[in-house]
Amino acid sequence: MRMIKKSVLFLCTIALLSACTQKNTSEVTRDKKQTDAVTSTIANQSGDYRMLFIDGKYRTSSTRGYTLELATVENISAFEIGLMNLSKSEFNPSQFYFIEGQFITNEEINHWLAVKSQENPNGLNSKQENNMLISTILEQDYMILNNGNYEFSGVSIGLALNPKTTASATLTDEELLAKGKEIVNQLLPLLRAKEGFDSIPIMFGLFKQSVDNGLSHGTYFATATSNSGTSVSKWSNTKLQKRVFPLETDKTEESSVFIAFKRNVEKFFPNLNGIVGNATFTDGAMSELDIKITTQFYGQAEMIAFEQFLVEQAGMTYSASELSVKIRVETVRGTELVVYKRAGENTYHSIVLN
Template identity: 30%
Template sequence: MKKISILLVCTLLLLTSCAPNMNDEEVLQNDESEEEVSIVPSHQLSEENYKMVLPYKVSEARGVITNQVANRLDIDEMEQGLRRHSKEVFDPKQYFFQEGQYLTSDRLFEWIDEWNPVIEEELEGLDDEDQEDIHRENPRYLSHILEQNYLQKEGEENNVELKGMSIGIALKSVYQFHTESRGPYFEDIGMDEMMEQGNKIAQKLIEELRQIEGLQDVPIMIALYREEDQASPVPGNFVAKTNVPGGSASIGEWDSVDEENILFPSDEGKEKYFDDHEIVTNFGNEIATFFPNYTGIIGKGFYVNGELQKMTIEIPIEFYGKGEVIGFTQFAYSLVQEMFSDYFDLEIKVTTSDQIESLIYRKAGAESPTIHIFH
C-alpha cells in the first residue's frame, strides 16, 4: 500500500478574486526518509470539493484520454462527472483526491487493444464492401479507462493511504472507421449493446485491478460513460455505476444513472424540455432586438433525473469598445433577473472570437447573479 506522510498546515488562505492564495504554504521534502512529506491545505474551496495532497501528482496515464476520446467536451465531462459521482461513495469531508497513480499509459493502451475486436487479419485482401461489413459487425466499443484515487489519513503519524478508487469506462455511441480506400463510415451503437459490452469490460477490468499490488482490498466504484459523437456541441453522460467492495473481483448489479446534456435551442431540447427551450429562445430574441451584432446563443442544460441542474449559455458577439461590453453585460444581467428561475446554477459567457469578455454566474438559490468583466 502506498503511503505519504502529511504535514497538516493551518495557515489561513488569503482570498483574492475567487481563488485561494497558496503563497504562504511551503512544500517540504524530508531527506532523511524515503517517505514524502506533503502538504494538505487546511482550507478547501467548499465542502463539495475535495482537498488535494500537495505537491500535486499528475496521473501515471497523463495524456492518454486526449488520444482516445475525440470530443473535448466528453473529456471534461468524464473527468468532472466521475469526481461528482465519487462524492456519493467517498465523502469529500473524509477523503483527499489524487489523480490515478496505478494505471500507466502502457497498461491502458494494452487493455484498450486487447478488449476491442482485433480484425486486421480478417480485412486482408477484401474489397471495400466486405471490409465495411466486418467493421460494422465488430465495432470498437472501448475508448478509455480513467482512474481517480481517494486517500484517507491513517494513524497518529499522519500517514495517508489509498482507501478508495473510482474508474470511469468511456464507451462509444458511434463507431467511426475507414476501409482501405473509402470512409469515414459511422456505425451507431445502441444503449443495450453498449451496456452489454461495458459490463464485460468492467468484469475483465476488476479482475486485472485486483492483480495490481496495493489494490487487492481497495473499494472501487466503476462508472460507464457513453460518449457523444466527436462533432457534438454537447458532451455525453454517465449511464450506470456499481460499487465493488474491497477484496471482491466480481461486478454486481449496476445502478442506472439518469443524466443528460441537452443543446438549446434544438429539436431535442424543444421535445424533451419545452419550457427551458422557450426561455433560452426568448432570451436570445430579446438580445437580438437591441444588439444588431448578435448572431445567436449556444445553451447547454445539464439534467439529473429530468431536473435541470445547470444551464450554461454562450453569447458570441463582436464589440467595438469596452463600453459596449459593459452595456451589453448589464442588459443581459437584467434579462437574467427577469427570465430565469433560481433553482439551478446559471452561467452566461459573453465572448468575442478570441476571448471571454464578461461572465454572469449565479448559484442555485442565490438572490442575484455575480458579474465579472474581463479587462
C-alpha cells in the same frame, strides 16, 4: 504535532469558481505511504471538488491523452465532467479532494485497451469486433485530509464504450450494458491488485459515446461501486445527458427559455461576443446549467452593473431550487465575474475575480 504552514495565494481558476486559494503544506499518501508534497488547495464555493496542487502546480494525469480516442470534443467533455459529477454521489465534495488519475500507468492502459490474446491476457477488447468496443479508460482520484496527510481514499473509473462495433452493426443499449458489465468484472481484479486499490471504494461509470462528428454528446448510462472484492453485481441505471444552448434544431422548452435569457442579457449589454450554455440533464430533467458569457469590456462600473443584472435575471429565469447554475463572464484577461446557485438553494451568489 505536525505543523501545517498556510498562506494566501491569489490564483484565479475558472472551473472552481474561486477567487483565491489557500496554501497547505501537506502530503499525499497511498496506503499510508508518502508519494508527493501537496502545496495548495482551492476552496470549494459552489459544490465543486476542491483540487489538489502538487508543488504549487495542477498535476495532470499521465494517461489523459487517451481521451482523444473519443469521436468528438463534445464526447471528451461529457466523458470527463460527467464522471466527476457522478462521483459526487459517492465521494462527497465537502469531504473529498479531487486530483486527476495518478496511479494507472500508460503501459497498463495500453494493455487493457488492446485485444485480448495469449500475449496480452489482460486485454479488454475482442478481436471479433472491427472497431474497439472500449475506446478509453479514465481515472479520477479522490483524497481525504487526515492528520495533515492527503490519503488516497477512492477512485472513479470511466469506461467509454463504442456502440458501433462494425461498419454496419450497432449494439443496442441492452447489449452495450451487458458487455460493459463484463468488462468491469474483468478490470476490477486488475485494479484491486494495484498498490492502494485493495480496500478503497471504486466507482465505475459506463459511457456510451456518440458516433457522429457534430455537437452531440455521449452519455453515462450505468454506474456501480465496489467497496471491496473483485466483482460487481449491483448496477444503477443513469440517465445523464448533455446539451448545448442555443441550437437551431433544439425546439425544447429549456432551449426557448435559454434563448429568452440570452436576448435579455444582450439587450442590457449589446457588445457581448457570445453566450453559450452547457446543460446537464439527469433522468430527463435539467439539473445543472453552466453559462459562459464572453465580452471585451473592462470597466469596473460596467462589471458591477452586469453583476447586479445577472443576479436578478438568473433569479427570475432559473429559480428552481433543485437546479445548479453557474454563469461565468470572461474577457481577454480571464474570468471577471461568476454568478452561481447551488442545487438546493434559492439565492444566487456572485464573485468578482478581477
